[in-house]
Structures are given as C-alpha cells and as structure tokens.
C-alpha cells in the first residue's frame with residue numbers, strides 16, 4: 001500500500017484565499033488587519049521563516065511590519081518595542097520569532113506581548129485558555145495540523161493519537177487539541193523507552209522532534225495518518241522531515257510531505273489568527 005499524500009500547500013492556498021476575502025471586508029469597514037514580526041539576530045532559517053510570514057500577509061491584503069534587530073539587542077530594548085506595538089492600533093498581531101539569543105529570556109518576552117495580540121498563542125494566558133478548553137488563539141502549527149486532519153476526514157473521537165515531541169510550540173498544544181477532539185493521546189519525548197511500541201499503536205501519529213528521519217515505516221501502524229512537523233536541512237542542502245518518508249509511505253494510509261505539508265499550513269493559520277484578532281476589534 002502506498003500512502004495518500006496530504007497536500008498542505010493546496011489546503012493552505014484555500015485558507016489564504018478565504019483570509020484575503022475577510023481582510024478585504026475588514027478593510028472596507030475601516031480596519032486593515034496588521035501583523036508585526038520581530039526577528040532578533042541573523043539566523044538564516046529564521047530570516048526565511050519571517051520573510052515568508054510577512055510576504056503571506058502582504059498577499060492576503062494585510063498590513064505587515066518586519067522589525068529586524070542585531071543579535072546584541074538588549075532584553076529591555078526588545079520589551080520596549082513590544083510595549084509600543086501593544087499600544088499601536090494598526091497592529092493586531094505580534095510575533096517574536098523564536099529562538100531568541102541566549103541572553104534574552106523567551107518567557108519574559110512572550111509574557112510581554114498583549115494576550116489579545118499573541119497570534120502565536122504562546123502567552124501563558126493563551127496556553128491556559130487552550131488547556132481549559134476556551135482557546136483564544138491556537139498555536140499555528142498544531143492548528144494547521146488539526147485543519148489537515150479535518151480536511152482528511154480523520155475520525156478523531158476514540159482514535160489513538162501519538163505525539164512525538166513535547167515542546168511548548170508544537171507537542172504540548174498539539175496533544176491538547178487532539179484530546180479536545182476526543183482522541184486518546186500519548187505524548188512521547190526523546191527519552192521515551194521503546195518508542196516504537198507507542199508509535200505502532202497510533203491511528204494518528206504527529207512527529208515533531210527536530211531529528212531527521214527518526215521515525216521509519218517499521219514504527220508506523222498500517223493505514224495510520226502520519227503528520228511530519230519536522231523540517232531539517234541535510235548536508236547536501238535538501239530538506240527532509242522527522243519521518244523517513246520513503247519507508248513510511250509504504251505503510252501509512254496518508255502522510256504529509258516535507259516540504260509542502262505542515263510548513264505552508266503554519267503560515268496560513270498565522271494569517272487566520274491575525275484576521276481573527278483584527279475582527280475582534282469590530283465585535
């Protein structure tokens with residue numbers, strides 16, 4: 001059996017078209033949705049990510065600002081910029097690209113963003129709202145994964161879902177969203193003993209470890225839906241996921257490719273969160 005390929009790029013295009021329509025309607029009512037993206041330092045990967053986010057905003061007819069700072073910027077300077085954006089009426093969403101340089105405390109920075117503009121959904125109050133079943137903003141990557149599962153028609157109620165990776169950005173919120181949808185969720189991490197016994201039980205397997213091709217076909221249940229959140233650059237310059245695509249596709253029922261799977265959905269859901277933040281200004 002060869003798995004169906006889940007086309008995240010195509011679904012993301014559909015979502016972005018809908019966001020553009022909503023942005024046009026809001027603009028006609030006098031509110032142009034605006035996103036501010038802050039990048040500290042010159043990581044080449046982060047530069048590409050923020051550029052893609054800002055370009056996606058522009059294409060959807062939204063206002064966007066990209067603020068780039070030297071890696072030596074102080075935490076106090078960054079907090080002052082966030083405070084100014086919190087009070088800027090043209091900005092509805094604020095995103096500080098992670099990771100930050102080591103001398104800046106990411107928790108202090110995230111907590112400084114107004115919760116109502118925290119379109120990443122990382123603020124402690126947004127994490128709490130998600131955990132208690134009343135989300136304001138869902139973190140973009142897990143939100144995108146849920147949209148892909150919905151589009152696939154995946155039955156989540158009663159399903160065994162396994163999430164490999166327990167980060168605040170992906171693994172933990174992913175588990176909460178799957179659980180809220182009725183799945184029985186197991187969260188694994190890099191130290192999980194006999195990982196394959198868990199992954200082989202998964203009807204839905206989400207992998208976000210940052211380790212190239214660590215999950216192979218032998219660790220996947222036949223017909224499972226496999227979502228690969230990883231994006232790793234190999235020595236030959238090619239991109240690959242955290243799942244070994246070639247062996248996994250022979251076992252899985254459906255699988256996301258890298259690139260063209262989860263990545264485009266993360267950006268699409270950032271736009272959704274930003275448009276919702278702007279729409280709340282009119283409500």
Ligand code: GUN
Nearest residue numbers: 095096097098099120140
């Ligand atoms: N770094 C990697 N993924 C993300 C994300 O979704 N948001 C932010 N702000 N930084 C990231």
